Amino acid sequence: PETVRGYLYGRTELLQMQDLPPCQAACPLGQKVRDYIGLIRQGRTKEAILLIRRDNPLPGICGYVCSRPCEEACLRGSWDEPVAIRELKRFAAHYEMEHRSEILQVLKGWKAPERGKRVLVVGAGPSGLACTYELLMRGFGVTVLDALKEPGGMLRACIPSFRLPREIIDHDVGILLELGMEFRGSVRVGNGITLEELREGADALVVAIGTWHDLRLGIPGEGAEGYLGCLEFLKGVNLGGRRDLRGRVLVIGGGNAALDAARTALRLGPEEVVILYRRRLQDMPAQREEVEVALREGVRIVPQVMPKRVVVEGGRVKGLELLRVELGEPDPTGRPRPIPLEGSEFVEPADWVICAIGQGPEPGPLGEIRCDDHGRVLNQEGIFAAGDLVTGPSTIVEAMASGRRTANQVAEFLEG
Missing domain, CATH: 3.50.50.60 (FAD/NAD(P)-binding domain)
Structure with a gap:
C-alpha cells in the first residue's frame, strides 16, 4: 500500500511540475476541474459533463460521495473556503440524467x-x-x-x-x-x-x-450475539432489510465507515448511538463534514478510549469494558499514539457493538x-x-x- 500511495503522490507531484492547477493535480483521476467549472459557469453544462466523462466513468456517484482531494488542494481555501467542486460535479451529473439519451449518443460515438x-x-x-x-x-x-x-x-x-x-x-x-x-x-x-x-x-x-472482510480487535467476547462488523451491519441494512436496532449501540472506530454505521444505526430506532474513538475528535480520519452532520443528528462521540473486552451475558452483548487513553508522540500516520492508562477501566452498557476499525x-x-x-x-x-x-x-x-x-x-x- 505504501508503494502505491507513493506512486499516486509521485504522480501528483509530476502534474504539479507540469503547471496544472492544484485541484487537478490532487485528483487521482487527473480531472480537468478548472475547465469543467468554467464551462458550468458559462452555462455550457453539456460540454462540462462530457469533459468530466473523459476521465470519470461514475460522475454521479462521485458527485455525492467523492472524498474531495481536489477541494483540500483548492487555493481558494487559503482565503475563505474551497470551491464546492463536488457539488458542481453533482450538478453536471444531474444534467446528464435529464439528458441521458443525448449524452449516451455522444459516449457511444467515442x-x-x-x-x-x-x-x-x-x-x-x-x-x-x-x-x-x-x-x-x-x-x-x-x-x-x-x-x-x-x-x-x-x-x-x-x-x-x-x-x-x-x-x-x-x-x-x-x-x-x-x-x-x-x-x-x-x-x-x-x-x-x-x-x-x-x-x-x-x-x-x-x-x-x-x-x-471486517477486521476484528482480537479482544475477548467478539463472538457474542450483538457484536457486528461494520460491513456486516451495513450490508444487513442496505441489502438484508434490517429495519430496527433497539437498545444502546456502541460503534468502535473513527473513519467514514464508522460514521456511516452510526448514522445508519440512528435511523433504526435505538435508545442511543455512541462512537468510541481512541484519539481526539480532531484526529478522526473521517471527513470533518461527516463528523459534524453525525453530531447534529444526535450521535455522541467519546474520544480517547480503547476497548479491552466485550461484556457478555448468556452469549449476548451487555456492554464494552474500556480503558481511558493518553496521547503520546506521533505515530507513522502523524497522529498522536494512543497509550492505555492502567487502572482506568470502566464499562459502557450496550445492546449492540459495531466494530468499524477497517477491512x-x-x-x-x-x-x-x-x-x-x-x-x-x-x-x-x-x-x-x-x-x-x-x-x-x-x-x-x-x-x-x-x-x-x-x-x-x-x-x-x-x-x-
Missing part, C-alpha cells in the same frame, strides 16, 4: 471499433466498473461477474442511501450497460477455482473484488493474489488486479483511478 477480444472482470465495485468503462471505450468486450445481484459493490451494499441515492448508482451503472458491459450477478467465485480456470474463455482477467481481503486465493503496483499479477500472464487488492483499502476515487491504470495495462497486453 467508442473505438470492436477489437474482437473479451476481458472478464471479477467485481463490480468502483475499481471494476472504472476498469470496465476504460476497456469498453477502447473497443474491448467486457463481462463482469459479481456476488451481488446488481452492480455497484460497496457503493450499493455499504454506503447508506441517505448519502448516495440508489437512483444515482442505477444511472451510472446503466450507462455502462448501454455501452456494452455484460453483467452477471449473484455469481460468487468459490475458493476451489484457480485464476487460470477463471480466465478460460477470456483474453484477459481482472480481479477487482475489493476488501469485504481486508476475504480469506481465499482471490484475496491473496500478489501483484505489482500497476496491477499485473505476478507470474500470471494475462491476469491483473485492480482497486483495494492493489492499493489496500482506499477511497472511491482512488479505487477508480486504480481501475483505470489496470485497464491501461490490460489494453497494452492485448494490443501487444
Whole structure:
C-alpha cells in the first residue's frame, strides 16, 4: 500500500511540475476541474459533463460521495473556503440524467471499433466498473461477474442511501450497460477455482473484488450475539432489510465507515448511538463534514478510549469494558499514539457493538493474489488486479483511478 500511495503522490507531484492547477493535480483521476467549472459557469453544462466523462466513468456517484482531494488542494481555501467542486460535479451529473439519451449518443460515438477480444472482470465495485468503462471505450468486450445481484459493490451494499441515492448508482451503472458491459450477478467465485480456470474463455482477467472482510480487535467476547462488523451491519441494512436496532449501540472506530454505521444505526430506532474513538475528535480520519452532520443528528462521540473486552451475558452483548487513553508522540500516520492508562477501566452498557476499525481481503486465493503496483499479477500472464487488492483499502476515487491504470495495462497486453 505504501508503494502505491507513493506512486499516486509521485504522480501528483509530476502534474504539479507540469503547471496544472492544484485541484487537478490532487485528483487521482487527473480531472480537468478548472475547465469543467468554467464551462458550468458559462452555462455550457453539456460540454462540462462530457469533459468530466473523459476521465470519470461514475460522475454521479462521485458527485455525492467523492472524498474531495481536489477541494483540500483548492487555493481558494487559503482565503475563505474551497470551491464546492463536488457539488458542481453533482450538478453536471444531474444534467446528464435529464439528458441521458443525448449524452449516451455522444459516449457511444467515442467508442473505438470492436477489437474482437473479451476481458472478464471479477467485481463490480468502483475499481471494476472504472476498469470496465476504460476497456469498453477502447473497443474491448467486457463481462463482469459479481456476488451481488446488481452492480455497484460497496457503493450499493455499504454506503447508506441517505448519502448516495440508489437512483444515482442505477444511472451510472446503466450507462455502462448501454455501452456494452455484460453483467452477471449473484455469481460468487468459490475458493476451489484457480485464476487460470477463471480466465478460460477470456483474453484477459481482472480481479477487482475489493476488501469485504471486517477486521476484528482480537479482544475477548467478539463472538457474542450483538457484536457486528461494520460491513456486516451495513450490508444487513442496505441489502438484508434490517429495519430496527433497539437498545444502546456502541460503534468502535473513527473513519467514514464508522460514521456511516452510526448514522445508519440512528435511523433504526435505538435508545442511543455512541462512537468510541481512541484519539481526539480532531484526529478522526473521517471527513470533518461527516463528523459534524453525525453530531447534529444526535450521535455522541467519546474520544480517547480503547476497548479491552466485550461484556457478555448468556452469549449476548451487555456492554464494552474500556480503558481511558493518553496521547503520546506521533505515530507513522502523524497522529498522536494512543497509550492505555492502567487502572482506568470502566464499562459502557450496550445492546449492540459495531466494530468499524477497517477491512481486508476475504480469506481465499482471490484475496491473496500478489501483484505489482500497476496491477499485473505476478507470474500470471494475462491476469491483473485492480482497486483495494492493489492499493489496500482506499477511497472511491482512488479505487477508480486504480481501475483505470489496470485497464491501461490490460489494453497494452492485448494490443501487444
